[in-house]
Amino acid sequence: APGGGGPPAAPTPPSELTGGAGGALAPTPPRLGNAWWAPLRRCLAAVRASVRLQQSVATRHRLRWRCHAARRAGLVASANCSQMLVRLGNPLVFFGELCDFLDGLGVPPALDERAPLGTRPWHCDICRNSQRSRGWCCPFSHRFCMECMSRWAEASPFPTCPAEGCGYRLGRRDLEDLRVSEARLKAFQEGLAQESIDALRQDGRAQIKLFRCPGAGCNAGVTLKTSEPRRRWACACGAPAACTGCGASPYHFHGRCDEVQNLRARWLAWLQGGGEAFRALERRAAVEAAAEQVAHREAKTRRAELARDEEWKAANCRVCPRCACAVEKVGGGEAVVCGQSAHGGHRQPGCGHRFVWQDAE
Ligand SMILES: [Zn+2]
Ligand SMILES: [Zn+2]
Ligand SMILES: [Zn+2]
Ligand SMILES: [Zn+2]
Ligand SMILES: [Zn+2]
Ligand SMILES: [Zn+2]
Incomplete structure (x- = not known):
């Protein structure tokens, strides 16, 4: 088990102290004057003030850490970070604004900050304490x-x-x-x-x-x-x-x-290879979905064309043994050069490899 020692002394969380003080210690206001009640009320106010101070020290500490975290994550420049730290040093500063600012920047809250409202308390299995912090x-x-x-x-x-x-x-x-x-x-x-x-x-x-x-x-x-x-x-x-x-x-x-x-690997091969033509066709069909009927008819004919093309390729094309490009056969010779055949006037992509037609697939 980590830590080594036994369960540490658990200080009562300040928030609970406030709640307890407000609920348990406040008796019903007495009807007979304020003489004995006033000192008690002063005492209570002092307790509350010291709790508030304790809380503000902890809050200040967490906010300081969050400023540093914002700087480390590159969310604020180090000059801005220093400015925020100076402001935090002022005992009269109101934290809410800085807190909102850090929240807005997306700086995560500190681990010992309270979990969002509505989160159920949980147990830390090292100290066995019930926890309400994020952890x-x-x-x-x-x-x-x-x-x-x-x-x-x-x-x-x-x-x-x-x-x-x-x-x-x-x-x-x-x-x-x-x-x-x-x-x-x-x-x-x-x-x-x-x-x-x-x-x-x-x-x-x-x-x-x-x-x-x-x-x-x-x-x-x-x-x-x-x-x-x-x-x-x-x-x-x-x-x-x-x-x-x-x-x-x-x-x-x-x-x-x-x-x-x-x-x-198969998916990648499919992406780079045969699927291309069909996918282009399907993309096009999607874009023209507004004129759905027309697009459908067109897609159908194009698909048929493509299928015919595939047949034609099987009969007239071979795969280059070096770069795996499809090479179309032109003329009667048995020797073919990859990429140099022409179909409809334009050059096909190819590597220039010379091979014998019958030997290729
Ligand atoms: Zn990681
Ligand atoms: Zn547990
Ligand atoms: Zn783990
Ligand atoms: Zn613990
Ligand atoms: Zn795996
Ligand atoms: Zn080639």
Whole structure:
């Protein structure tokens, strides 16, 4: 288990304190004057103020992190980021505006921010506490609270998802989201570089392979036993979901990895080859859908023409053994040059290869 220690002391969330103070501590206002009631009310106001302050410190901290995240993602220039940080330093500043701005830019909320209203509370399996924050989530949907995960990310050289048998390796982005120290981040990057050197040395006889996220600039990954079934990888970096078995994206829910490769190869061959003429025809039919009847009739005749063309080609054309272009036979000679025959006056594409008519298919 990560973390090492037992369950940490869980401070009461400030929000609950406010709610509790408002509900439980406020008695019905007394009818006989305000003499004894006034000090209690002052005391209550002081508690509320200190809770508000505590909340604002935490909010400020999260907003500061989000400003940095916006800069890292290239959503704001570093000059703008510095300006926002200066404004955040002012104790009188109103956070709502900056928050809206960051939301508008698409900067994700911090992991310890409250989950959207209506989300059910969940359990972190490390600390066993009920959670209302967003929390950290691995690409395979294992969720833990930010506090537990930050501690784990800070302590382990290559932190992995704590869920049993998961093997997800946290990337730089995860460490940034978990707000680990700068020193830790640096050590992590250096460790990664050293590790890839080691991996090169002992390549080949490994029983374990490392799947890296295909997302640009993302260095999250997962270690998998070579015998393990494939999984669907949906990374927080936003790269389209991929298969850990073959790397194919989008993820294939059905079919084996090798079948997928075959299917895609066949599909590609079909795209480049014979399907072309028919597809062009169908595209055209779609464009002319307004004049549907006319288009249909035309498409029919063109299809028939095309079919006749195919017959004609079978009788009069051969495939160049070098470039696989169709070559039309002109005249009586047995020697043909790819691309030099003419039909209706225009040159066909070809490679210039010389071959004997009868030998070709
Ligand atoms: Zn649980
Ligand atoms: Zn936890
Ligand atoms: Zn996981
Ligand atoms: Zn990624
Ligand atoms: Zn696959
Ligand atoms: Zn050729």
